[in-house]
Amino acid sequence: MKNAIFVLTVFYLFFSLNSCLKDTCENVYTYQRFDPVYVKPEVLRQKVAASVSKELVTTGKIYVYGDYLLINEPDLGIHVVDNKVPANPKFISFLKIPGNSDLAVRNGLLYADSYVDLVVLDLKNPLDVKEIYRLENAFPSYGKDEKLGLLVAYRAAGVTETFPCAENSGNTFFEGNVIWTRDNNSLTSGLKTPSGTVGIGGSTARFTMNQGLLYTVSTSNLTAFKLEDNGVTKLVSTQNVGWNIETIYPFEGLLLIGSQNGMYIYGIDNPEKPQLLSTFEHWRACDPVVSDGKTAFVTLRGGTECEGFLNQLDVINISDVRNPKLIKSYPMYHPIGLSINQGLLFICEDDRGIKLYDTKDLNAIDKNLIYQDKSFSAVDIIVLEEDKIAIITGEEGIWQFSYKNPAKWELLSNIKSKTND
Amino acid sequence: MIKRGFLLKFFFLTVLTYSLKSQDLGHSLSLKNKGFVLGQFSMGYGYYLNGGALLSTGFEYKMGKFLSPKWSLGGGIAYTQFKPLDGLYGISLLSELRYFLRDETKNWRFSGVADAGIGIGGSRIQTGWGSNGLGLRLYSGASIHRKIQNNMSLMLEIGYLYQNLSYKDNTPGRGWQIFQTESILKYHFRRIQIKTGLFF
Numbered sequence: 282m283k284n285a286i287f288v289l290t291v292f293y294l295f296f297s298l299n300s301c302l303k304d305t306c307e308n309v310y311t312y313q314r315f316d317p318v319y320v321k322p323e324v325l326r327q328k329v330a331a332s333v334s335k336e337l338v339t340t341g342k343i344y345v346y347g348d349y350l351l352i353n354e355p356d357l358g359i360h361v362v363d364n365k366v367p368a369n370p371k372f373i374s375f376l377k378i379p380g381n382s383d384l385a386v387r388n389g390l391l392y393a394d395s396y397v398d399l400v401v402l403d404l405k406n407p408l409d410v411k412e413i414y415r416l417e418n419a420f421p422s423y424g425k426d427e428k429l430g431l432l433v434a435y436r437a438a439g440v441t442e443t444f445p446c447a448e449n450s451g452n453t454f455f456e457g458n459v460i461w462t463r464d465n466n467s468l469t470s471g472l473k474t475p476s477g478t479v480g481i482g483g484s485t486a487r488f489t490m491n492q493g494l495l496y497t498v499s500t501s502n503l504t505a506f507k508l509e510d511n512g513v514t515k516l517v518s519t520q521n522v523g524w525n526i527e528t529i530y531p532f533e534g535l536l537l538i539g540s541q542n543g544m545y546i547y548g549i550d551n552p553e554k555p556q557l558l559s560t561f562e563h564w565r566a567c568d569p570v571v572s573d574g575k576t577a578f579v580t581l582r583g584g585t586e587c588e589g590f591l592n593q594l595d596v597i598n599i600s601d602v603r604n605p606k607l608i609k610s611y612p613m614y615h616p617i618g619l620s621i622n623q624g625l626l627f628i629c630e631d632d633r634g635i636k637l638y639d640t641k642d643l644n645a646i647d648k649n650l651i652y653q654d655k656s657f658s659a660v661d662i663i664v665l666e667e668d669k670i671a672i673i674t675g676e677e678g679i680w681q682f683s684y685k686n687p688a689k690w691e692l693l694s695n696i697k698s699k700t701n702d
Numbered sequence: 703m704i705k706r707g708f709l710l711k712f713f714f715l716t717v718l719t720y721s722l723k724s725q726d727l728g729h730s731l732s733l734k735n736k737g738f739v740l741g742q743f744s745m746g747y748g749y750y751l752n753g754g755a756l757l758s759t760g761f762e763y764k765m766g767k768f769l770s771p772k773w774s775l776g777g778g779i780a781y782t783q784f785k786p787l788d789g790l791y792g793i794s795l796l797s798e799l800r801y802f803l804r805d806e807t808k809n810w811r812f813s814g815v816a817d818a819g820i821g822i823g824g825s826r827i828q829t830g831w832g833s834n835g836l837g838l839r840l841y842s843g844a845s846i847h848r849k850i851q852n853n854m855s856l857m858l859e860i861g862y863l864y865q866n867l868s869y870k871d872n873t874p875g876r877g878w879q880i881f882q883t884e885s886i887l888k889y890h891f892r893r894i895q896i897k898t899g900l901f902f
Contacts, residue, residue, distance in 0.1 A: 302892050304784075311884040446887055 306446035311439065318380075318436050319429035320396060325379055326417070329400055331410040334360065334372035338699040340674050345663050346386040346480035349407060350672065352679065352696075355382055356434075359393060361407045367670055367681045368693040376402065376410055380433055385488040385495060386480040390512055392488065392495055396433035397422040399495075401512040414512035420499060483661035483674070484569040484618045489531045492552045498526045498538060505553055517553045532572045535602060539570040544579055546602050561597055561605040568595075569661075571621045575600045576608070576643065578626060580616035592616065594628065596643050611647045618661030618674075625651070625687060627671060629659035635673055637687055651687050772802045780819070780839075782865070784891045789827030792867045792891075794819040794839045802847075811847040811855070816840075823867035823889075834870035834886050839863070847901060859897040866890050 337360060341353030350364040358378040363371040380396030391402040391410070399419035403411050423432040479490045487498050495506040495514070503526070504519040525541035536547040536555055543562035547555035561577075570579045579595040592615050596608040615631040626638040626646065634657055639649040658675040665672070670693070673680045678697040682690040776798045784790045796819025803812040819839040825831040843861020850856055871885040 302894065304892060305890045307888045309884075309886040309888060446889075 307443050308446045309441060309443050311441045315435035315437055317423070317432055318434040319426060319431065320379060320433050321430035325396060325398065325431065325433070326415065329358075329376055329378050329395075329402060329410075329412040331361070331374040331376055331408060333375065335375045336699050337372075337678065337696055340660075340676070340678055340698045341382060342384065342483060342486060342661070343663060343672060343674050343679065344384050344386060344480050344482050344486075345665065345672065346391075346404070349404075350679075351384055351386070351391070351480075353381060353384060356380055356436075359384060359391075361404075361410070362696075363407070364681075367668070367672075367683075370681070370694055370696060373407055374410065383486060383488040383497070385482060385486070385490050387490050387493075387495075387508060388510060390508070390510075392506075392508070392514070394420060394488075394497075396420075397431060399506065399514060401514055403512070414514060416506070416514045416516065419504075419506070419514075419516060420497075421502075481663050481665070483663050484530060484571050484620060485528050485661045487527075487529060489529045489536070491531045491536075491549060494552050496529055496531070496536060496555070498522070498529045500524065500526055502526075503529075503536075503538065503547070503555060505555065507553065518555075520554070522547075522557070528569045530570055530572065533574050535572070535599075537570045537572055537577060539568045539579065541568070544568065544570050544577060544597070544605070546599065546605065548602070559603045559605055561607070569618055571619055572599060573621050573624075576621075576640075577605065578619055578621055578640075580613065580619050580628060582613075582615050582617060582631075594619075594646070596640075596646065608643050609646075617659070620662045620664045620671075622664045622666050625664075625684075627662050627664060629662055629673065629675075631660070632658040635659045635662070635671070637684070652684070652690060654690065772805070774800045774802070776800065776817075780821075782863075784865070784867070784889070784893075789825045790823060790867075790869065790889070791826060792821040792823045792837065792839070792865055794821030794865070796839060796841070798841075800845075809849045811849075813845045813847065814843070815845060815859070815861070816842045821865060821867060823869050825869065828869075828871070831869050831871055834868040837865060837867040839865045841895075843895070843897070845897075855901045857897070857899050857901055859895075859899075861895050861897065863893040863895050864891070865893075 337352060337354065338357075339355055341355040343353070344351040345364075348363065348365040350362040350370060352360040352362060354360060356379070358381055359376045360372055361374045361376065363373050376393075378393050378395045378400060381393050384391060384393045386392070386404060389403065389405040390413075391404040393400050393402065397418050397420050399416040400412055401414040401416075403413050423435075425431050482489060489496050490508075493508050494517070495508055497504045497506070501521055501524050502519050503522045505517050507515045507517045522538060522545055523540050523542065526538060527541065528539040530537045530539070534549055535558075536549060538545040538547060543560055545560050546558045548558045549555050561579075568579050568581045570577055572578065575598070577597040577599045579597060581591040581593050581595060592613050594611040594613050594616060596611070598606045598608050613628070613630065614633050616628050617631055618629040620627040621640070624640050626640045628636045628638070630636055634653065634655040636650060637652040638646050639651055640646055642649065657677060657680060659673050660676070661674045663672045664670070669683055669685045671682045671684055671690070673682070676698075678695060680695050681693040683693055684690050778796055778798070780794045780796060782792050782794070784792060796817045798815055798817030800813050800815040804810070817839070818841075820836045821839050822833040822836060824833055841861055841863045843859045845857050845859035847855040847857050866889070868886055868888040871887070
């Protein structure tokens with residue numbers, strides 16, 4: 282009997298200590314939250330000037346102007362690098378430009394975005410760069426708060442929240458490109474605005490120049506600015522060109538615009554108001570585009586931010602710009618930036634480095650791989666035709682190679698970014 | 703409707719049970735006539751979320767009695783469904799300690815049991831859901847046994863189960879979730895279980 286009481290007591294105690302029969306569940310939810318960025322007008326519009334050079338932390342877009350290499354530090358500004366000797370690039374100054382992500386240069390004047398403003402800087406003396414003009418509100422803003430200032434962007438932040446499974450999620454919900462939040466002070470919708478004698482930009486640029494005009498693309502708009510030699514800049518037209526616009530590339534009277542839905546070809550017979558000539562659509566994917574005039578090369582890549590699952594190179598005949606035709610698609614790993622120069626096609630393949638193809642046979646590009654280097658990650662590329670130099674950006678920094686012998690590249694220099702030290 | 707995967711698991715566990723029995727491990731361990739295999743069928747009841755009646759099956763191989771004739775130590779594997787609508791299940795390895803109040807000669811016997819184990823979770827329905835590490839299982843119960851043949855008795859048991867399992871949703875972001883990177887559901891299941899089965 283004693284034993285029976287003992288067993289029943291143990292069982293009762295165990296049971297009573299856990300008297301709650303309710304299941305409980307916690308959802309540890311990790312996602313990207315977009316926090317609003319407010320900037321007070323007086324802070325945003327402080328005059329930009331050259332300051333002492335600083336270390337490269339994160340590699341953004343690059344731009345080549347003469348002997349100078351300009352490197353965007355996303356949202357912070359631009360590094361000016363003396364690249365007379367590509368084997369020994371020297372950081373000479375830093376231009377603090379809040380919210381900068383794109384740039385372009387013409388006649389010694391640097392045009393850069395600063396959140397909603399377009400600033401014009403005199404680059405003739407790179408050690409003493411000065412702001413000479415600012416076009417306020419050149420790009421759309423998300424709104425204004427009397428106390429906090431201009432709502433200029435949304436910054437992605439990796440967030441991990443824990444909450445009961447019965448709740449739908451954390452504070453933020455996503456629907457396509459529209460972001461909803463429970464916080465009244467936070468965002469309501471949208472993504473970041475476009476943040477870039479003429480220099481050379483990469484294939485992922487959102488700024489480009491032609492005939493005294495600066496063309497910029499935002500998520501949905503193509504905007505043309507008229508440039509005066511004294512720096513005065515005027516917005517002359519803006520038009521909706523679709524959705525999820527990513528890149529703009531100029532070539533012989535054409536603007537090739539890459540979007541997540543396809544490639545748009547705009548004519549600039551009337552430069553102040555480009556006209557849509559044709560569209561080449563594809564499944565959703567990110568797609569920088571370059572061209573040699575007759576053929577357009579488009580890299581499609583899938584992934585979270587690009588949606589879609591395509592990873593390929595599309596080769597498109599654009600000799601009839603009103604009727605582009607696909608020549609062939611080639612499967613790729615995860616292609617991003619690219620460049621075409623004298624029949625050589627350079628493709629950045631993300632963490633599988635760089636590839637160089639001969640395009641003499643557009644139907645057999647994959648059989649004409651000349652060179653590949655998988656030892657670094659490659660995002661975008663600028664090719665300097667005269668010197669046969671390839672400048673490549675990647676997560677770990679910037680590489681400069683000589684490709685005088687296309688089958689055997691020579692590393693000239695490597696600028697490492699601090700983020701990847 | 704019983705899913706094919708469930709039947710496969712049931713079949714697998716049944717085969718495992720009989721293969722263990724046929725090995726007669728009791729003799730190989732020199733525990734004469736002490737080893738036995740338990741097959742059990744249990745029902746539980748839970749609350750909250752998709753709670754409700756659920757079924758679980760478990761099989762145990764008893765290593766043998768020791769300490770005293772009234773104690774036994776067992777090991778086993780248990781498959782338990784927790785949220786039928788989401789198809790959430792746990793497979794656990796467990797060891798149990800059982801104490802009998804009366805000896806084997808009696809027609810009616812009573813026992814108390816406690817087991818502890820580790821399990822992994824999964825889902826039969828949610829594609830992309832997988833286990834996110836091992837979870838703790840604790841169980842305690844009281845049983846009544848009715849001898850129906852020599853070396854065979856019917857058992858009815860009531861007990862309380864706690865099981866901690868976590869499921870990682872590996873489904874890639876889609877549509878409105880394009881920025882989601884990871885979701886880990888950490889469950890603490892609590893169940894009263896009623897088991898019936900045969901002791902061999």
